[in-house]
Amino acid sequence: MSIVVITGPHAESDMPDPGSSAMCRLWERAQAAGVDLAWRRCDTFAQLSGCLEAPGDDAELLLLDVDAEQLPSALVDPVRDALSALRVPYIEVHDRSAATDASSLAPGHPSLVSVVVPGNAIAGYDMALSIGLRFLKDATRLAA
Template sequence: MAIMILRGPHLASHTFNSELLRNLQQLAREAGRIVEVCACTGLREFIAGLRMARAQAPEFMLLDPGEIAREALNHPEAGLHDALDGLTAPYIEVHEDSDTAMGPGPYQRGAPLATIIINGDLSTSYRIALGIALRQLRTLPC
Protein backbone atom coordinates (compact mmCIF):
# COMPACT_ATOMS: atom_id res chain seq x y z
CA MET A 1 0.00 0.00 0.00
CA ALA A 2 3.05 2.23 -0.24
CA ILE A 3 4.34 4.63 -2.82
CA MET A 4 8.06 5.18 -2.41
CA ILE A 5 9.73 8.44 -3.36
CA LEU A 6 13.44 8.02 -3.98
CA ARG A 7 15.21 11.40 -4.15
CA GLY A 8 18.72 12.19 -5.25
CA PRO A 9 20.64 15.24 -4.09
CA HIS A 10 19.37 18.70 -5.06
CA LEU A 11 20.83 22.16 -4.99
CA ALA A 12 19.96 23.92 -1.75
CA SER A 13 17.47 26.16 -3.56
CA HIS A 14 15.46 23.13 -4.71
CA THR A 15 14.36 21.52 -1.49
CA PHE A 16 11.67 18.97 -0.81
CA ASN A 17 9.99 20.87 2.00
CA SER A 18 7.74 19.58 4.75
CA GLU A 19 4.69 21.34 3.30
CA LEU A 20 5.07 19.47 0.00
CA LEU A 21 5.57 16.19 1.85
CA ARG A 22 2.43 16.75 3.96
CA ASN A 23 0.47 17.56 0.81
CA LEU A 24 1.65 14.40 -0.96
CA GLN A 25 0.97 12.26 2.11
CA GLN A 26 -2.55 13.71 2.41
CA LEU A 27 -3.31 13.00 -1.26
CA ALA A 28 -2.07 9.44 -0.84
CA ARG A 29 -4.04 8.90 2.41
CA GLU A 30 -7.23 10.03 0.70
CA ALA A 31 -6.63 7.27 -1.83
CA GLY A 32 -5.87 4.66 0.85
CA ARG A 33 -2.11 4.67 0.26
CA ILE A 34 0.94 5.92 2.12
CA VAL A 35 4.01 7.77 0.87
CA GLU A 36 7.49 6.88 2.06
CA VAL A 37 10.50 9.07 1.22
CA CYS A 38 14.11 7.98 0.94
CA ALA A 39 16.62 10.81 0.38
CA CYS A 40 20.00 9.95 -1.14
CA THR A 41 23.19 11.98 -1.12
CA GLY A 42 24.77 10.62 -4.30
CA LEU A 43 24.67 8.16 -7.18
CA ARG A 44 25.81 5.11 -5.21
CA GLU A 45 23.24 5.73 -2.49
CA PHE A 46 20.52 6.26 -5.13
CA ILE A 47 21.39 2.93 -6.75
CA ALA A 48 21.40 1.25 -3.33
CA GLY A 49 17.95 2.78 -2.73
CA LEU A 50 16.69 1.26 -5.97
CA ARG A 51 18.00 -2.15 -4.92
CA MET A 52 16.50 -1.74 -1.44
CA ALA A 53 13.15 -0.89 -3.03
CA ARG A 54 13.13 -4.21 -4.80
CA ALA A 55 13.26 -5.96 -1.43
CA GLN A 56 10.64 -3.67 0.15
CA ALA A 57 8.29 -4.12 -2.83
CA PRO A 58 6.44 -0.78 -2.90
CA GLU A 59 3.39 -0.64 -5.12
CA PHE A 60 4.70 2.32 -7.07
CA MET A 61 7.78 4.56 -7.11
CA LEU A 62 8.48 8.19 -7.88
CA LEU A 63 12.14 8.63 -8.80
CA ASP A 64 13.70 12.07 -8.50
CA PRO A 65 17.38 11.73 -9.39
CA GLY A 66 18.12 15.38 -8.71
CA GLU A 67 21.71 16.22 -9.58
CA ILE A 68 22.90 12.64 -10.22
CA ALA A 69 21.69 12.45 -13.82
CA ARG A 70 24.90 13.90 -15.25
CA GLU A 71 27.02 11.69 -13.02
CA ALA A 72 25.06 8.61 -14.09
CA LEU A 73 25.59 9.45 -17.77
CA ASN A 74 29.33 9.87 -17.17
CA HIS A 75 29.59 6.65 -15.13
CA PRO A 76 27.41 3.97 -16.73
CA GLU A 77 29.52 1.36 -14.92
CA ALA A 78 27.90 2.48 -11.65
CA GLY A 79 24.89 0.33 -12.55
CA LEU A 80 21.97 2.75 -12.57
CA HIS A 81 20.25 1.15 -15.57
CA ASP A 82 20.73 -2.34 -14.14
CA ALA A 83 19.17 -1.20 -10.85
CA LEU A 84 16.25 0.38 -12.73
CA ASP A 85 15.75 -2.84 -14.68
CA GLY A 86 15.63 -4.74 -11.38
CA LEU A 87 12.63 -2.77 -10.09
CA THR A 88 9.44 -4.76 -9.73
CA ALA A 89 7.24 -1.71 -9.16
CA PRO A 90 6.21 0.69 -11.90
CA TYR A 91 7.83 4.10 -11.61
CA ILE A 92 7.63 7.68 -12.76
CA GLU A 93 10.62 9.97 -13.08
CA VAL A 94 10.12 13.40 -11.48
CA HIS A 95 12.28 16.39 -12.45
CA GLU A 96 12.47 20.10 -11.90
CA ASP A 97 14.11 20.81 -15.23
CA SER A 98 15.17 18.97 -18.33
CA ASP A 99 18.85 19.12 -17.31
CA THR A 100 18.20 16.57 -14.56
CA ALA A 101 16.37 14.01 -16.75
CA MET A 102 18.07 10.63 -16.91
CA GLY A 103 17.35 10.28 -20.59
CA PRO A 104 16.75 7.11 -22.54
CA GLY A 105 18.63 4.10 -21.38
CA PRO A 106 19.25 0.54 -22.39
CA TYR A 107 16.27 -0.72 -20.38
CA GLN A 108 15.82 -4.45 -20.60
CA ARG A 109 12.42 -4.74 -18.92
CA GLY A 110 11.01 -1.52 -17.67
CA ALA A 111 11.25 2.07 -18.69
CA PRO A 112 9.45 4.73 -16.67
CA LEU A 113 5.69 4.84 -17.01
CA ALA A 114 6.09 8.60 -17.44
CA THR A 115 8.67 11.34 -17.05
CA ILE A 116 7.32 14.53 -15.51
CA ILE A 117 9.31 17.74 -16.04
CA ILE A 118 7.81 21.06 -15.03
CA ASN A 119 10.70 23.46 -15.53
CA GLY A 120 11.27 25.44 -12.37
CA ASP A 121 8.44 23.81 -10.37
CA LEU A 122 9.38 20.57 -8.65
CA SER A 123 6.31 20.66 -6.40
CA THR A 124 3.98 20.55 -9.40
CA SER A 125 6.03 17.75 -10.95
CA TYR A 126 5.54 15.70 -7.78
CA ARG A 127 1.81 16.40 -7.58
CA ILE A 128 1.30 15.37 -11.21
CA ALA A 129 3.41 12.23 -10.78
CA LEU A 130 1.57 11.21 -7.61
CA GLY A 131 -1.77 11.81 -9.33
CA ILE A 132 -0.76 9.48 -12.16
CA ALA A 133 0.48 6.86 -9.69
CA LEU A 134 -2.74 6.97 -7.69
CA ARG A 135 -4.85 6.63 -10.84
CA GLN A 136 -2.77 3.63 -11.89
CA LEU A 137 -3.20 2.04 -8.45
CA ARG A 138 -6.96 2.61 -8.28
CA THR A 139 -7.60 -0.73 -9.91
CA LEU A 140 -5.53 -2.55 -7.26
CA PRO A 141 -7.01 -3.57 -3.90
CA CYS A 142 -5.73 -1.64 -0.85
Protein backbone atom coordinates in the same frame (compact mmCIF):
# COMPACT_ATOMS: atom_id res chain seq x y z
CA MET B 1 0.33 -0.55 -0.59
CA SER B 2 2.87 2.25 -0.91
CA ILE B 3 4.49 4.69 -3.26
CA VAL B 4 8.15 5.37 -2.57
CA VAL B 5 9.68 8.68 -3.63
CA ILE B 6 13.40 8.35 -4.34
CA THR B 7 15.33 11.56 -4.87
CA GLY B 8 18.85 11.58 -6.17
CA PRO B 9 21.52 14.07 -5.24
CA HIS B 10 20.40 17.67 -5.74
CA ALA B 11 21.75 21.05 -4.76
CA GLU B 12 20.19 21.96 -1.40
CA SER B 13 18.33 24.84 -3.04
CA ASP B 14 16.69 22.42 -5.53
CA MET B 15 15.65 19.81 -2.95
CA PRO B 16 12.06 19.94 -1.71
CA ASP B 17 11.86 19.64 2.07
CA PRO B 18 9.99 16.42 2.97
CA GLY B 19 8.68 18.16 6.10
CA SER B 20 7.23 21.16 4.25
CA SER B 21 3.51 21.82 4.26
CA ALA B 22 3.33 21.13 0.50
CA MET B 23 4.95 17.72 0.93
CA CYS B 24 2.69 16.98 3.91
CA ARG B 25 -0.32 17.66 1.67
CA LEU B 26 1.01 15.09 -0.81
CA TRP B 27 1.33 12.56 2.01
CA GLU B 28 -2.23 13.35 3.16
CA ARG B 29 -3.56 12.83 -0.40
CA ALA B 30 -1.86 9.45 -0.60
CA GLN B 31 -3.20 8.45 2.84
CA ALA B 32 -6.72 9.48 1.83
CA ALA B 33 -6.40 7.11 -1.13
CA GLY B 34 -5.26 4.29 1.17
CA VAL B 35 -1.63 4.46 0.04
CA ASP B 36 1.45 5.11 2.14
CA LEU B 37 3.91 7.65 0.75
CA ALA B 38 7.51 7.04 1.82
CA TRP B 39 10.41 9.37 1.11
CA ARG B 40 13.98 8.16 0.41
CA ARG B 41 16.42 11.04 0.00
CA CYS B 42 19.76 9.97 -1.46
CA ASP B 43 22.67 12.35 -0.90
CA THR B 44 24.98 10.35 -3.18
CA PHE B 45 24.53 8.32 -6.33
CA ALA B 46 25.81 5.26 -4.47
CA GLN B 47 22.89 5.68 -2.02
CA LEU B 48 20.58 6.05 -5.01
CA SER B 49 21.69 2.67 -6.32
CA GLY B 50 20.98 1.11 -2.92
CA CYS B 51 17.53 2.69 -2.70
CA LEU B 52 16.66 1.42 -6.17
CA GLU B 53 17.86 -2.08 -5.26
CA ALA B 54 15.71 -2.14 -2.10
CA PRO B 55 12.95 0.49 -2.28
CA GLY B 56 10.81 -1.29 0.33
CA ASP B 57 8.97 -4.59 0.48
CA ASP B 58 5.53 -3.06 0.09
CA ALA B 59 6.44 -0.56 -2.65
CA GLU B 60 4.10 -0.86 -5.61
CA LEU B 61 5.28 2.23 -7.44
CA LEU B 62 8.27 4.57 -7.36
CA LEU B 63 8.46 8.28 -8.05
CA LEU B 64 12.05 8.85 -9.15
CA ASP B 65 13.63 12.31 -9.05
CA VAL B 66 17.12 12.06 -10.48
CA ASP B 67 18.90 13.62 -13.45
CA ALA B 68 20.78 10.83 -15.23
CA GLU B 69 23.07 13.37 -16.86
CA GLN B 70 24.59 14.16 -13.44
CA LEU B 71 25.41 10.50 -12.76
CA PRO B 72 29.19 9.93 -12.52
CA SER B 73 30.39 7.50 -15.18
CA ALA B 74 31.70 5.08 -12.52
CA LEU B 75 28.15 4.65 -11.17
CA VAL B 76 26.25 4.29 -14.44
CA ASP B 77 26.43 0.47 -14.37
CA PRO B 78 25.14 0.05 -10.78
CA VAL B 79 22.24 2.45 -11.38
CA ARG B 80 21.45 0.82 -14.76
CA ASP B 81 21.48 -2.62 -13.12
CA ALA B 82 19.25 -1.44 -10.26
CA LEU B 83 16.75 0.17 -12.65
CA SER B 84 16.71 -2.92 -14.87
CA ALA B 85 16.01 -5.14 -11.87
CA LEU B 86 13.17 -3.03 -10.46
CA ARG B 87 10.11 -5.16 -9.79
CA VAL B 88 7.76 -2.19 -9.72
CA PRO B 89 6.90 0.51 -12.23
CA TYR B 90 8.20 4.04 -11.77
CA ILE B 91 7.37 7.60 -12.74
CA GLU B 92 10.15 10.11 -13.30
CA VAL B 93 9.84 13.64 -11.90
CA HIS B 94 11.93 16.62 -13.02
CA ASP B 95 11.86 20.34 -12.32
CA ARG B 96 14.15 21.19 -15.24
CA SER B 97 13.22 20.67 -18.86
CA ALA B 98 16.88 19.88 -19.63
CA ALA B 99 17.00 16.97 -17.16
CA THR B 100 17.76 13.53 -18.58
CA ASP B 101 15.48 10.62 -17.70
CA ALA B 102 17.07 7.76 -15.79
CA SER B 103 15.07 5.39 -17.98
CA SER B 104 17.51 6.27 -20.78
CA LEU B 105 20.02 4.12 -18.84
CA ALA B 106 17.75 1.06 -18.84
CA PRO B 107 15.69 1.05 -22.04
CA GLY B 108 14.35 -2.41 -21.17
CA HIS B 109 12.58 -0.96 -18.11
CA PRO B 110 11.23 2.47 -19.11
CA SER B 111 9.31 4.74 -16.78
CA LEU B 112 5.52 4.82 -17.05
CA VAL B 113 5.73 8.54 -17.71
CA SER B 114 8.09 11.45 -17.15
CA VAL B 115 6.61 14.50 -15.45
CA VAL B 116 8.46 17.76 -16.09
CA VAL B 117 7.34 21.00 -14.46
CA PRO B 118 10.19 23.48 -14.97
CA GLY B 119 11.02 25.41 -11.83
CA ASN B 120 8.33 23.81 -9.65
CA ALA B 121 9.30 20.50 -8.08
CA ILE B 122 6.22 20.41 -5.83
CA ALA B 123 3.88 20.72 -8.83
CA GLY B 124 5.80 17.89 -10.50
CA TYR B 125 5.44 15.66 -7.44
CA ASP B 126 1.76 16.55 -7.21
CA MET B 127 1.15 15.60 -10.83
CA ALA B 128 3.23 12.41 -10.54
CA LEU B 129 1.33 11.42 -7.39
CA SER B 130 -2.00 11.95 -9.17
CA ILE B 131 -0.87 9.73 -12.03
CA GLY B 132 0.53 7.15 -9.62
CA LEU B 133 -2.63 6.96 -7.52
CA ARG B 134 -4.72 6.56 -10.65
CA PHE B 135 -2.38 3.85 -11.95
CA LEU B 136 -2.54 1.89 -8.69
CA LYS B 137 -6.32 2.24 -8.50
CA ASP B 138 -6.71 0.94 -12.06
CA ALA B 139 -4.20 -1.89 -11.46
CA THR B 140 -6.03 -2.95 -8.31
CA ARG B 141 -9.40 -2.90 -10.07
CA LEU B 142 -8.07 -4.96 -12.98
CA ALA B 143 -6.52 -7.52 -10.61
CA ALA B 144 -9.79 -8.01 -8.74
